[in-house]
Amino acid sequence: MTPDPNDPARVIGLSVSGRRLLASAAGAITARRLDEADHAFAGLLALAPRHPEVLRLLGVLRMLQKRPADAVEVLSRAAGMRTDDALIHLNLGSALRAFGRPDEAITELREAVRLAPSFAGAWFNLGRALKSQAHIEEADAALGTALANAPDHAEARLARAETRKALGRITDAEADYRGVLARRPASAEAWHGLANLKTVAFDAAETRRLRDALAAATSSDARVMLGFALAKALEDQGDFADAFATLVTANTAKRRTIEWDRDAFSAMIDASLAADREAAPPDVTNARGSEIVFVISLPRSGSTLVEQILGAHPEVEGAGELQHLPDIIEDECSRRGRPLEQWLAAASRDDWNRLGGEYLARTARWRTSRPRSTDKGLNNWFHVVAARRMLPGATFVWCRRDPLETVFGCFRHLFALGQRFAYDLDDLVAYRRDYDRTLAHLLDVAGSRTHRVTYEELVASPEACIRALLDACALPFDEACLRFHESSRSVRTASAAQVRQPMRVDTARAPRFGSVLDGIRDRLALPDQATDG
Numbered sequence: 001m002t003p004d005p006n007d008p009a010r011v012i013g014l015s016v017s018g019r020r021l022l023a024s025a026a027g028a029i030t031a032r033r034l035d036e037a038d039h040a041f042a043g044l045l046a047l048a049p050r051h052p053e054v055l056r057l058l059g060v061l062r063m064l065q066k067r068p069a070d071a072v073e074v075l076s077r078a079a080g081m082r083t084d085d086a087l088i089h090l091n092l093g094s095a096l097r098a099f100g101r102p103d104e105a106i107t108e109l110r111e112a113v114r115l116a117p118s119f120a121g122a123w124f125n126l127g128r129a130l131k132s133q134a135h136i137e138e139a140d141a142a143l144g145t146a147l148a149n150a151p152d153h154a155e156a157r158l159a160r161a162e163t164r165k166a167l168g169r170i171t172d173a174e175a176d177y178r179g180v181l182a183r184r185p186a187s188a189e190a191w192h193g194l195a196n197l198k199t200v201a202f203d204a205a206e207t208r209r210l211r212d213a214l215a216a217a218t219s220s221d222a223r224v225m226l227g228f229a230l231a232k233a234l235e236d237q238g239d240f241a242d243a244f245a246t247l248v249t250a251n252t253a254k255r256r257t258i259e260w261d262r263d264a265f266s267a268m269i270d271a272s273l274a275a276d277r278e279a280a281p282p283d284v285t286n287a288r289g290s291e292i293v294f295v296i297s298l299p300r301s302g303s304t305l306v307e308q309i310l311g312a313h314p315e316v317e318g319a320g321e322l323q324h325l326p327d328i329i330e331d332e333c334s335r336r337g338r339p340l341e342q343w344l345a346a347a348s349r350d351d352w353n354r355l356g357g358e359y360l361a362r363t364a365r366w367r368t369s370r371p372r373s374t375d376k377g378l379n380n381w382f383h384v385v386a387a388r389r390m391l392p393g394a395t396f397v398w399c400r401r402d403p404l405e406t407v408f409g410c411f412r413h414l415f416a417l418g419q420r421f422a423y424d425l426d427d428l429v430a431y432r433r434d435y436d437r438t439l440a441h442l443l444d445v446a447g448s449r450t451h452r453v454t455y456e457e458l459v460a461s462p463e464a465c466i467r468a469l470l471d472a473c474a475l476p477f478d479e480a481c482l483r484f485h486e487s488s489r490s491v492r493t494a495s496a497a498q499v500r501q502p503m504r505v506d507t508a509r510a511p512r513f514g515s516v517l518d519g520i521r522d523r524l525a526l527p528d529q530a531t532d533g
Contacts (some may be wrong), residue, residue, distance in 0.1 A: 001118060001119075002116060002120070002121075003085070003119060010053045014048055014054075017047065018044060018047045018054075021043050021044045021047070022053065022054060024036075024040045025040035025044060026057060028040060029060060029061055034061065034064055041058055041061065045058075052081045052088065053078075055081075056085075059071040059075035059091055060091055062074065063094065063095055068098040068099035071099075072092070072096055072099050072101075075091050075092040079092050079108075084115055086111075086112045086119055089109070089115065090112040090121065090125060092108045093106070093107075093108035093109035093122075093125060094125055097128075097129050097132070102129060102132060109122060109126040110126060113126055113145075120146045120156070121146075123142050123156075127156065127160070136163050136166045139163050140160060140163040143159050143160035147160065154183060154184060154187065158177070158193060161173045161174075161177050161190075162193070170197060170199060173193075173197060174197060174200055177191075177194040185213070186213040186216060186217070188221070188223075188226045191210060191229040192229045194229070195229040202232065202233035207233040207234060207236070210233050214226040224254045224414065227246055227253065228412075228414040231243045231246040231247045231412065232412075235509075240516050244513060244516045247411060247412060251424065255423040258420045258423060259420070260424075262431065265421070266430060266433075266434055268339070268382075269434045269438060272344065272382065272385050273385065273441050274341075275341045275342075275345045276344065276385040276441070277445070279344055279389075281445075282392040286393065288353070288356050288360075288392060289359075289392065289394035290474075291367060291371060292359075292360075292363070292373060292374075292375060292393075292394040292395070293372065293373070293374045293375070293394070293395045293396075293473050294374070294387060294395070294397065295374050295375070295376035295397050295399065296376075296384060296396055296399065296439075297376065297378065297398070298381075298406055298432060299378055299409070300401070300405070300409030300412075300413060301399045301401040301406050301409075302399045302458065303399045305484075306453055306458075308484045308485075309481050309484045310475075311374065312480045312483065313470070313478050313480065314370070314478060314480065315371055315372050316372045316373065317367060317374070318373075318374050319363065319366040320374075320376060321376055322376075325359060325380050325386075328358055329355075329383050329386055332355060340383070340385075344386060344389075347389070352386075352390050355386070359390055359391065372473075372475075378418070378419065381435055381438060381439075382438065384396060384438065384442060385441075388442075394449065395473050396442065396449055396450045396451070397451050397469065398439050398442070398450060398451070398452045400436075400452060400453070400454050401454070401455040401456070404524060404526060405455075405509065407428045408517060411428060425520055439452070451468075451469065451472035451473070453465065462482065463482060
């Protein structure tokens with residue numbers, strides 16, 4: 001049975017005036033009149049400070065006020081009073097997840113579905129929590145149960161499309177996106193998800209539907225998503241000039257919502273590299289971190305392909321885009337009250353040992369069945385001056401692709417999170433130059449632990465490049481790495497569908513656009529394209 005928040009049994013024990021105040025608070029929460037709800041709770045807590053339903057709704061309010069710690073506190077009290085209440089466990093699980101305690105969140109959400117096996121909302125939230133922790137198969141099953149109980153749950157179907165994509169079930173993912181569009185023809189999330197499969201081509205009729213959806217969209221987020229999707233559709237139709245113009249419009253709209261200072265970022269990179277040169281060299285005799293391979297890359301530069309190759313090796317678990325390295329550095333910066341470049345040179349070997357040990361502890365789950373693991377977090381490259389001190393035994397594989405393909409590839413892509421540099425061409429060019437400067441620095445100071453993979457060389461001579469890659473990682477050659485596309489591992493990036501296919505040499509996009517991209521070529525100081533291609 002699905003819990004009913006309006007069930008009269010939930011308010012047993014409240015006085016008539018208490019019920020009236022609770023109804024007022026609930027109405028204000030539904031209408032997002034949060035100050036009004038706060039006022040109602042002042043009276044409610046005076047009347048019934050220990051009533052579970054009062055505490056549950058107060059927890060919901062605290063979540064809407066972006067106060068997850070307070071939400072966890074009051075919802076934990078409510079759960080202690082009503083241990084068999086699936087709705088309270090659902091709300092507590094959501095609060096724990098928002099508060100950065102994902103494992104506890106999953107425990108609470110599992111309890112919610114145990115208590116109410118047909119509660120689609122709880123299964124949906126459990127699926128999202130499992131997906132966020134890379135438990136992709138379990139997430140897929142949970143989302144499937146949500147849809148079995150509520151076939152019209154569009155958010156669950158969109159989330160399941162993502163898990164199916166990660167599991168390599170691209171046809172099933174496409175079916176889920178199209179299932180949402182059958183019910184919601186203008187769904188920006190579904191159109192964008194379908195476009196982001198990369199391997200699905202839009203036809204002329206779908207392109208017209210996308211134009212209509214974009215013209216009718218009222219929210220800025222929807223217009224941005226639909227704009228990126230329409231650009232993909234126009235490209236599929238061979239209309240490259242209109243595709244690029246549509247991309248410019250969508251990127252410009254996205255850039256307005258983002259704070260990014262490319263000069264400040266470049267100055268931070270300068271300071272970090274200077275601090276690294278000033279600091280004592282890492283202890284190269286220390287093998288701590290030898291089980292880690294960092295796959296360092298800009299977006300759209302082949303890092304998913306490189307990790308898929310390594311993850312096909314029987315000794316390596318491909319962990320994907322982890323956030324642990326940036327999180328650990330950010331926590332240390334907060335503890336010291338200074339950015340990395342201001343304390344890097346003064347940090348002791350004990351400091352680096354502590355931070356490296358924390359990284360290994362946080363990533364240990366990825367080495368339970370295989371001795372080594374990868375980390376291809378897209379923000380790792382500007383923390384690598386710290387990473388090689390934290391983990392002096394780690395291997396750093398740097399991915400590099402043709403500059404025009406890299407910059408244009410980012411400009412064509414709407415990122416789910418982060419990558420704030422990606423929506424302006426001047427920002428993109430500056431960011432790539434910062435990346436190249438950092439790579440040159442690391443090749444100079446840590447060449448023995450650094451290996452460079454060039455995408456164009458990899459697709460042209462795969463076996464030679466794969467053998468060199470495995471040698472650099474101190475891994476024996478294994479034929480499975482040549483058949484990387486057959487691997488069943490989950491892939492949680494935009495390239496999930498593409499790396500399920502054999503290696504291709506015809507993946508370059510820029511030649512199709514010809515002179516349309518001359519503005520990017522000018523910024524990169526590359527020769528102009530003579531024809532429209």
